[in-house]
Amino acid sequence: MTMKRYQQILSLGVTSAIALSAFAAKAGDVDASKAVVTAPLVDPWADTIRPISNPTLFDLAIPQTQIHPLFIHNRMPDTVDTILGKVPVGGDFQVYAMQVEIALNERLSINAVKDGYIDFNPDSTLTTSDGWANIEAGLKYAWLLQPEQGLASNFQLQYEIPTGNADVWQGEGDGILTPSMSVLKLLGKFQVADQFGFRLPIDDSESSVFYNSVHVSYKLTDWLFPLAEVNVFHVMDAGDGSARFPSQVGGLVPAIAKFEGGDLVNLGASNTVSNFVSLALGARVRIPDSPIDLGFAWEFPLTDQDNGLMEDRFTVDMVIRF
Structure with missing residues (x-):
């Protein structure tokens, strides 16, 4: 070659x-x-969970599309504090509700936080009744989203419409505006959240209230998240004590009660003198390979239980994410 x-x-x-x-x-x-x-896209907020207690006023700082059915069983104290002395009440009430949030984008959502049906069953003094709760809805805007830092914060503005039944402590006044701010921080397997806001009645008949709720949880496994939450309610300006809720002691409750109704009820009490603080202990369970979380919490007052409508409370809920 x-x-x-x-x-x-x-x-x-x-x-x-x-x-x-x-x-x-x-x-x-x-x-x-x-x-x-x-x-596959990785959700930076995949390990976050929604708080359980104070459900109408406390949720995640992240806008999400979700449905949130819940059930509350609230046992009332044997007596409550009034200007006439200790008055027997006892018994319990139940709340059946469904919350809905629709995320318009990653920062803005529409949030329906209060609705449902109330079954009120006192042992003494007050009248057994049932009826619809008020409706409350508004907007949530996440002004801070830093997923790489596990940090988020939002502003919310809700309006409670007095559409409910007076027999179950709803439907009075001209409604309530609730501006609030919440913060979320992920710290390894820990989640810390805080939300504070103001319950501001449109008229002077109801009480103006400041509230603050704190949540701490821990990712024990991929599906189990034990948690603890503290809720604080402080009356800034008492109501006028005028006759309201006529089926309950002839409408005299706002004039004689020395406490307010916490997260679900605004009595418009004119003699309220005490803060209300509660602790909730519970857990969320994440169903594997599904968008569903289940929750359970047992809540009880850290302040004198006579200064409120809670001896203890059991909340069971479900969060369905979309």
Whole structure:
């Protein structure tokens, strides 16, 4: 074989090697590009859970689309504090409700936080009754979203419409505005959240209230999140004590009660003198491979239980995310 023939074969081999190398590189680029496109998106907030207690006033700082059915069983103290002394009440009440949040984008959502049906069953003094709760809804805007830091914060504005039944401590006044701010922070397996706000009646007949709720939870496993929550209610400006809720002691409750109604009720009491503080202990359970969380919490007062409508409370709920 001549030298020229060797040179032709060598040239063909080099050309083929270069072509194959270029094709392999091109194929590698295409595969890498495909890998980037088809890689599953990671939700930076996947490990966050919604608080359980104080459900009408305390939720996550992150806008989400979700449905939140819940049930509350609230046992009332044997006696409550009034200007006439200790008055027997006892018994319990139940709340059946459904909250809905629709995220318009990653920062803004519409939030319906209060509705449902109340079954009121006192043992003494007050009248057994049932009826619809007021409706409350508004907007949530996350002004701060830093998923890489596990940090979020939002502003909310809700309006409670007095559409409920007076027999179950609803439907009075001209409504209540509730501006609030919440903060969320993830610290490893811990989640810390806080929300504070103001319950501001449109008229002077109801009480103006400041509240603050704090949540701490721990991701014990992929599906179990034990939690503790504290809720504080402070009356800034008492109501006028005018006759309201006529089926209950002839409408005299606002004039004689020395406490307010906490998260679900605004009595408009004119003689309220005490703060109300409660502690909730419970857990969330995340159903594997589903968008559903279940929750349970037992809540009880840290302040004198006669200064409120809670001896203790059991809350069971479900969060369905979309």
